[in-house]
Amino acid sequence: MNVAVNVRSIFDKANFIRDLGIAITGVGEGWCETELQVTERHRQQHGFVHAGVLATMADHTAGGAARSASGTKDVITVEFKINFFRPATGARLRCRAQVLRAGKSIIVAEAEVFSSEKAGEKLVAKLTETCAVIEQQ
Amino acid sequence: MNVAVNVRSIFDKANFIRDLGIAITGVGEGWCETELQVTERHRQQHGFVHAGVLATMADHTAGGAARSASGTKDVITVEFKINFFRPATGARLRCRAQVLRAGKSIIVAEAEVFSSEKAGEKLVAKLTETCAVIEQQ
Amino acid sequence: MNVAVNVRSIFDKANFIRDLGIAITGVGEGWCETELQVTERHRQQHGFVHAGVLATMADHTAGGAARSASGTKDVITVEFKINFFRPATGARLRCRAQVLRAGKSIIVAEAEVFSSEKAGEKLVAKLTETCAVIEQQ
Amino acid sequence: MNVAVNVRSIFDKANFIRDLGIAITGVGEGWCETELQVTERHRQQHGFVHAGVLATMADHTAGGAARSASGTKDVITVEFKINFFRPATGARLRCRAQVLRAGKSIIVAEAEVFSSEKAGEKLVAKLTETCAVIEQQ
Numbered sequence: 001m002n003v004a005v006n007v008r009s010i011f012d013k014a015n016f017i018r019d020l021g022i023a024i025t026g027v028g029e030g031w032c033e034t035e036l037q038v039t040e041r042h043r044q045q046h047g048f049v050h051a052g053v054l055a056t057m058a059d060h061t062a063g064g065a066a067r068s069a070s071g072t073k074d075v076i077t078v079e080f081k082i083n084f085f086r087p088a089t090g091a092r093l094r095c096r097a098q099v100l101r102a103g104k105s106i107i108v109a110e111a112e113v114f115s116s117e118k119a120g121e122k123l124v125a126k127l128t129e130t131c132a133v134i135e136q137q
Numbered sequence: 138m139n140v141a142v143n144v145r146s147i148f149d150k151a152n153f154i155r156d157l158g159i160a161i162t163g164v165g166e167g168w169c170e171t172e173l174q175v176t177e178r179h180r181q182q183h184g185f186v187h188a189g190v191l192a193t194m195a196d197h198t199a200g201g202a203a204r205s206a207s208g209t210k211d212v213i214t215v216e217f218k219i220n221f222f223r224p225a226t227g228a229r230l231r232c233r234a235q236v237l238r239a240g241k242s243i244i245v246a247e248a249e250v251f252s253s254e255k256a257g258e259k260l261v262a263k264l265t266e267t268c269a270v271i272e273q274q
Numbered sequence: 275m276n277v278a279v280n281v282r283s284i285f286d287k288a289n290f291i292r293d294l295g296i297a298i299t300g301v302g303e304g305w306c307e308t309e310l311q312v313t314e315r316h317r318q319q320h321g322f323v324h325a326g327v328l329a330t331m332a333d334h335t336a337g338g339a340a341r342s343a344s345g346t347k348d349v350i351t352v353e354f355k356i357n358f359f360r361p362a363t364g365a366r367l368r369c370r371a372q373v374l375r376a377g378k379s380i381i382v383a384e385a386e387v388f389s390s391e392k393a394g395e396k397l398v399a400k401l402t403e404t405c406a407v408i409e410q411q
Numbered sequence: 412m413n414v415a416v417n418v419r420s421i422f423d424k425a426n427f428i429r430d431l432g433i434a435i436t437g438v439g440e441g442w443c444e445t446e447l448q449v450t451e452r453h454r455q456q457h458g459f460v461h462a463g464v465l466a467t468m469a470d471h472t473a474g475g476a477a478r479s480a481s482g483t484k485d486v487i488t489v490e491f492k493i494n495f496f497r498p499a500t501g502a503r504l505r506c507r508a509q510v511l512r513a514g515k516s517i518i519v520a521e522a523e524v525f526s527s528e529k530a531g532e533k534l535v536a537k538l539t540e541t542c543a544v545i546e547q548q
Contacts, residue, residue, distance in 0.1 A: 013182035016190060044197075045150035046274045051214045052193025053153060059188050060181075077188045078517060079541055081218035081355040081492055083382050083402060085375040100400060101359040105516060106489060106543065108357050110400075126374060126384075128357060128402060130490055130541060132517065137183045215380060216404055218355055218492040220519050220539060222512040237537060238496040242379060243352060243406060245494050247537075263511060263521075265494060265539060267353055267404060269380065287456035290464060318471075319424035320548045325470050325488045327427060330463025351462045355492035411457045 003029055007064045014060065022057050024064065030099040032064030038091055049088035049115070049124075057095045058082055058111040058127035065097035066107040066131040073133045075107060080129035088115035088124040100128075107131045140166055144201045151197065159194050161201065167236040169201030175228055185224035186252070186261075192219050194232045195248040195264035202234035203244040203268040210270045212244060217266035225252035225261040237265075244268045277303055281338045288334065296331050298338065304373040306338030312365055322361035323398075328387050329356050331369045332401035336383040339371035340405040343381055347407045352380075354403035362389035362398040374402075381405045414440055418475045425471065433468050435475065441510040443475030449502055460499035460526070460535075468506045469493055469522040469538035476508035477518040477542040484544045486518060491540035499526035499535040511539075518542045 007027045011017055011034075020042070026033040036042075036057055044050040059080055066075045097111035113125040144164045148154055148171075157179070163170035173179075173194055181187040196217055203212045234248035250262040281301045285291055285308075294316070300307040310316075310331055318324040333354055340349045371385035387399040418438045422428055422445075431453070437444040447453075447468055455461040470491055477486045508522035524536040 010182045014187065015178050015180045016187035017181070019178040020189075041152050041156040043152045044154070045147045046213070050151065050153035050193065051196050051217075052157075052189060055192045055196065055217075056187065056189025059192065076183070077221055079218065079220040079490070079519075080188075080192075081216065081402065083216040083374070083404065084214055085377075085382065100357070101397070103359075108359065108490075123375070126402070128355065128400070130357065216353070216382075218539065220511070220541065222514075222519065237494070238534070240496075245353075245496065260512070263539070265492065265537070267494065284456045288461065289452050289454045290461035291455070293452045294463075315426050315430040317426045318428070319421045320487070324425065324427035324467065325491075326431075326463060326467025329466045329470065329491075330461065333462050333466065350457070351495055353492065353494040354462075354466075355490065357490040358488055 003027065003068045007032055007067045010064060010067055017060050020056060022060060027064060027068055030065060030069050032061050032068060032097045034061045034095045036093040038093060051084055054088065054113050054125045055082050057093060058113050058125060059129060061095040061097040062109040062111040062127060062129040063131060065099050065109045069099045069102040069107055070133050074136045075131040076134055078130045078132050080127050082125055082127040084125050086122060086124055090116040092116040105133050107133060140205045144169055144204045147201060147204055154197050157193060159197060164201060164205055167202060167206050169198050169205060169234045171198045171232045173230040175230060185226055188221055191225065191250050191262045194230060195219055195250050195262060196266060198232040198234040199246040199248040199264060199266040200268060202236050202246045206236045206239040206244055207270050211273045212268040213271055215267045215269050217264050219262055219264040221262050223259060223261055227253040229253040242270050244270060277342045281306055281341045284338060284341055291334050294330060296334060301338060301342055304339060304343050306335050306342060306371045308335045308369045310367040312367060322363055325358055328362065328399045331367060332356055332385040332387050332399060333403060335369040335371040336385040336401060336403040337405060339373050339383045340381040343373045343376040344407050348410045349381060349405040350408055352404045352406050354401050356399055356401040358399050360396060360398055364390040366390040379407050381407060414479045418443055418478045421475060421478055428471050431467060433471060438475060438479055441476060441480050443472050443479060443508045445472045445506045447504040449504060462495055465499065465524050465536045466493050468504060469524050469536060470540060472506040472508040473520040473522040473538060473540040474542060476510050476520045480510045480513040480518055481544050485547045486542040487545055489541045489543050491538050493536055493538040495536050497533060497535055501527040503527040516544050518544060
């Protein structure tokens with residue numbers, strides 16, 4: 001399936017995503033899902049997962065969802081906004097992104113990040129992202 | 138100077154910031170400045186610095202500026218929005234953050250990220266961030 | 275039901291909302307719904323509904339959802355972000371807002387605005403909003 | 412001067428802007444300035460200027476700044492984010508917008524809204540906006 005190949009390639013080729021340990025776990029037309037096993041290096045000064053880790057995961061997963069809707073074209077992040085709802089303290093993060101609107105030149109996607117807390121999986125952050133559709137680099 | 142000590146501590150204690158190589162280079166009342174030497178691990182699929190690196194740097198530097206204005210209290214990121222203006226391809230990033238409004242319970246700061254490109258230093262991203270003022274953890 | 279009374283009062287007392295013609299059509303714990311009959315005065319230079327009308331409707335409806343979750347306290351908008359997906363050209367707008375996270379001092383809500391276009395109801399904008407919980411004024 | 416003519420036309424032709432009383436007071440390459448005399452209809456439930464009025468003014472003024480940088484092309488709002496710093500209680504609002512980055516297909520601008528309070532002019536809101544460059548409608 002071409003969509004999966006296209007989306008997986010933006011994970012395979014992104015050093016920073018591999019370096020952090022963010023792995024794609026599912027993809028389809030208009031959506032993408034990822035996972036991250038949290039380690040000590042991902043934390044901030046209070047011991048929670050750093051906002052930058054959550055933002056990176058949400059941004060790249062939203063980019064994956066956008067890429068699933070851009071056909072033969074590529075996508076690049078123009079801007080995003082992310083809200084943080086509660087500290088992420090669990091051992092595993094899961095992110096699910098979906099396209100809200102796929103235009104010819106702009107694709108908007110949103111992504112939710114869940115943390116596997118003791119009380120079960122909790123929504124810890126939600127992002128909205130605008131991507132530009134560009135020619136393949 | 139207490140402001141500097143308080144702000145530096147949120148850099149020293151944040152694993153993810155040290156892991157990425159983001160270093161504080163200046164701080165005062167209402168502002169904070171940081172630097173990052175770009176390496177291969179910071180890149181995304183097109184070879185540019187990943188949006189997540191820029192966002193992490195801008196978020197933490199804005200948090201530093203906010204912390205410089207929170208007195209004996211601590212701060213935590215509630216949300217941020219970041220726009221990306223051009224690909225960052227240079228060897229060095231510099232970030233400058235300043236407080237826009239310091240309230241008793243909420244502090245808003247903005248941060249600009251500059252990349253040392255061949256044509257000189259270029260603005261590559263700008264963030265606006267809302268922090269909550271919290272008791273020391 | 276107290277929730278409905280509390281939320282309706284922030285519509286009744288808001289001059290600008292009455293002036294624009296935005297009416298509350300439903301409310302419950304964690305959600306709020308509104309409607310607007312579009313007239314010529316709501317339009318921008320291309321003949322579409324102005325972004326400011328969509329933003330006002332989404333902001334106030336999200337504020338209504340937040341107020342439904344703040345108990346005896348009041349709420350005020352700290353910030354919002356809104357994406358516009360397609361021009362709104364229909365005669366009627368509908369907005370649905372829901373709380374994403376209700377904390378003691380901060381409530382985050384999102385709102386979707388739909389336009390009754392010829393091809394049916396279309397999502398024209400989506401907002402994410404951060405409210406501060408404050409004492410009754 | 413063509414820039415002024417182009418920008419003024421998006422104020423003259425926008426019903427909602429004229430209806431609210433927002434007037435353009437200055438424009439140049441990359442910037443735009445507006446004013447609004449506050450009346451009772453602009454207020455929200457606490458008696459402050461409604462967030463939607465501030466957002467409309469900031470959005471349209473940022474759009475004016477963007478239009479000053481789009482040459483023969485037109486612009487339309489893709490998304491914006493706005494922070495509110497303090498209640499606007501004064502009789503007059505002033506907004507100043509400037510372009511942060513003008514690309515071929517996307518222009519990013521920011522806008523600050525000031526209220527003439529008793530203690531002098533105060534910054535009450537700041538917006539960042541992404542516009543798409545489009546063909547003249």
